[in-house]
Amino acid sequence: MIPPIEWTLSGQATPLAARTWPNPDARWLAVLVHGYGEHLGRYQHVADALAGMGAMVVGADHTGHGRSGGERALIGDFEAVVSDVDAVVTAALDGHPDLPVVLVGHSMGGAIAVRYAQRFPDRIAAMVLSAPVLGVWPVLDLLEYDEIPDTPVDPSTLSRDSSVGAAYAADPLVWHGPYKRATLAALDQLLQTISFDQPLGDDLPVLWLHGDADELVDQADTRAGTDRVRGLGFEEHTYSGARHELFNEINRDEVFADIAAFTARAVKG
Template sequence: MSNIEGTFRGFNDSVIHYRGWEPEGDPQAVLVLVHGYAEHSGRYAHVADYFVNEGYAVYALDHRGHGQSAGRRGYFERFQFLVDDLDTFFGLVRQRAPGRTVFLVGHSMGGLLAAAYAIRHPGKVDGLVLSGAGVRVGEDVSPLLRAMSGVISALLPRMGVTQLEAAAISRDPQVVARYDSDPLNYRGKVPARVGAEMLKTARWVMREAHTITCPALIMHGTADKLADPAGSQELYEAISSSDKTLKLWDGLYHEIFNEPEKEQVLAFVRDWLARQTSRRF
C-alpha cells in the first residue's frame, strides 16, 4: 500500500487538502470518502486501510474550513461550495484511476454531500454508500438551530448556535476521547450560516432524491441522536435506484464506522461493494 497527500484548488481558489491510500497494482474499484462536519479525512484511515486490503483505492479530501484545508474553522458560506470542491476532487481521482468504478462513501454531513453530488452530477457516480446521512436533524441538535438558524444566518452568519456533543458519536469512550483531543477537529459551535445551509440542502435533497438512480447502500445506527435515522428511511424510499439497500444497525450511535461493531459494518459494506463490482465485469 502507498499513501499520498496533496492539495488542489477548489471553488474560489481555496486550497483543499486531500489524501489517498492505494493498493499495489491496479485497484478493482475506487472509494471516495466524504467526511462529516467538524472532522477530517484522517479519521477514516482505518476504513481506508480495510478497503485497500480488499483491493480498492481510497481517496478523501478535507472540506474547506476542516482538517488541513484552508478556510475559517468549521465554516463555509454555501453548501454548494462543498459540492464544487468535491467535483474538482472527483476529476482528480478519475485521472488517477481512469476507467474504474467509483463509489462515493459519505458520513453524516458527508452523506448529505454525497447525495447532493449525485443529484447535481448524475452519471458521474457509480454507487453511493451513506452512513448516518444528515438529511434530518437528530434530537440532540439544538432546537435553536432548527428554528432560527435561517434568521440568524442572514444577520450574524458566523454566530455559533449549537454545540455538537462528542459523547453522541460512539459508545466507545476511546473514540470519543480521541475525537475531543484531535487538533484537526473543530470543537466550537456550529455557525448559523452552516446550520442554515445544511438544513436547506437537506430539504432540497429530499425533494430531488427521486433523481438518484445509481446503486445505493444507506446505513444508520438506530441510536443516532445527531442525525435522525428516520431521515435515512425517507431517503431510501425516495430514491429511484433499482438496486438499493437500507441497513439499520440496532443500538449503534452516529459513527457506525467507529462503533464496537465496526468490523461487522465494514464487512457488510465490503460484501455490498463486491456484489456491485462483480456485476460490472
Template sequence: MCAGCCCPRKGDRVTPQGLFYKDFPHFVNGTGNYIFCRYWEPKTPPRALAMILHGAGEHSGRYLGIASMLTKHSLFVFSHDHVGHGQSEGKRMSVSDFRIYIRDCLQHFDMVVSRYPNLKVFILGHALGGSIAIYVANERQSYISGVIFIAPLVLLNPDSATPAKMLCAKVMYHLMPNLTLGYMDPRWLSRSLREVKNFENDPLNYHGPYKMKFTVQVLQAVAKLEKILPSITWPMLILHGDADKLCDIRGSFLLYKKASSIDKTLKIFSKCFHQLHREVPRVQGEVYALIGKWIDERLPPLEQ
C-alpha cells in the same frame, strides 16, 4: 532572518497547523483555498475508485480504517478535508454557501476520474458527507457504481424545521451570523469510550461551538434534499444506528423509500450511536465486512 529553510518563503502556503502544502497532496478550489487531500492506493491494479466524504467537524484522516479496508478490495481511495476543516484552508466550520462543499467535491472527483477514466466510482458519505454525497452522485450519475451512507443527514428534526423556526433562523443568520448555538457532545459519537477519547484528543477535529452561519447553510441544503431523492437511480447501501442522536434515522428511511433505485439496501444497527465505523469493535467489524461484501458484489470478480 532565521537560519535554515524551516520558515515559509514568500508565496508558500501553509496548513492551519503550519505544514507546507507543497509537501502534501492538495488542490486549489474555486475560491482560492488550498484543500488538503489524502490518497490510499491498493497493492494490485485498482478495479474501481472510492471517494470518502467526511462529516462536519472532523477530517479525512479519521477514515484510515475504512480506506485501508477498501484498498484490500482493490479500490483506489481518495478523500479531502472540506474547506474550513482539518488541514484545509478556510475559517473553521464556516461556509458562505453550502454549494462550496459540493463544488470542491466535484472538482476532486473529476481530477481523480481523469487519472482513471475507465474506472467507476463508489462514494462513501457520513452524516454531512452523506448530504454532500447525494448532490455529488446525482451530478455525476454516469460514473457512479454505488453510494454507501453511514448515518446520512437527510432529514431535519421536525421540531426545529417548522416554517416559523426556519424563517427565524434565516433572520438570525442575517442579523447575527456568528451567534453560537452550542457544542456537539462527543459521547454521542460512539458507545466506545476509546473512540470518544480519540475524537476529543485529535487536534484536527473541530471542538468549538457551532455557529448560526454554518447551521443555516446546512439546514437550507438538507431542506432541498427531499425533492432530489426521487431522481436517485444509483445503487445504495444505507447504514444507521437506531440510537443516533445527531442525524435523524428517519432520514435514512426516507432516503430508502423515496429513491428510485432498484438496488438499495437499508441496515439498522440496534442500540448503536452515530459513527458506526467507529462503534464498539464487534459493530465496527460488521460494518466493514458489510461494506466490503456489498462493493464486491457490484464489481467484476478479482482475477486470480
C-alpha cells in the same frame, strides 16, 4: 497500514488538503466524504478496510475543516462543496479513467454525496451512506435563535467505544466550538434542494447504514429524506445499539463486511 499521499487541490472557496491511499491492484475508486467538524485524518482505518476490498481511496478535507483553508467549520455554499468533491474525483481518475467510482459519505458527508449523485449521476457506480444527514435534522432548529447556542457535538454520542470519543475530544483538527449560522443555513438549503430535486436513479446501487442508538442523527429523521430520493437500487442495514460513527463502533468489522459484500455486488471493475 497504507500511508496516504498528501496533496493540495484548488477548491471552489479555498485550497483543500487531499489524500490518496494508493492501491496498484485497485478495481474501483472509493471517494471519502467526511462529516461536519471532522477531517480525513480520522479515516486511516476506513481507507485500509476499503483498500482490502479492492479500492484505491481518495478524499479531501472540506473547506473550513481539517487541514483545508477557510474559517473553521464555515461552509456557506454546499453546492460549491459538491463541486469540490467532483474536482477530487476528476483528479483521482486522471491516470485511472476506468475505475468505477463509489462515494462513501458519512453524516453531513452523506448529504453531500447524495447531492453529488443528483448532479453527476453518470460519474458514479455506487454509493455508501453512513448515518447520513437527510430529510430533517433537529440541529437546524438552532437557526431559530438570535444567537446560536454553544452546543458542540457530544463525543459520547459517536461510539460505544469510549476511546473514540476521547480521541475526538483531544483532536486539535476537529472543530469543538459552536455551530456557525451560515453553515446551518447552507445545510438547511442543501437538504431542501435534495428533497425537491430528482430521486436517485433505479440503476444506482446505494447502501444506507445506520445505528438504532444514533442520538446525533436519528434514523427516523434520515428516513424522511431517503424515502424522497431512494431508487430501486437502495439497500439499508440497521445495527442494534450502534451510535453515530459506524466506522468507529465496536461492531465496525460487521459494518465493513456489509460494505464489502455490497461493493462486490455493485461494482463491476
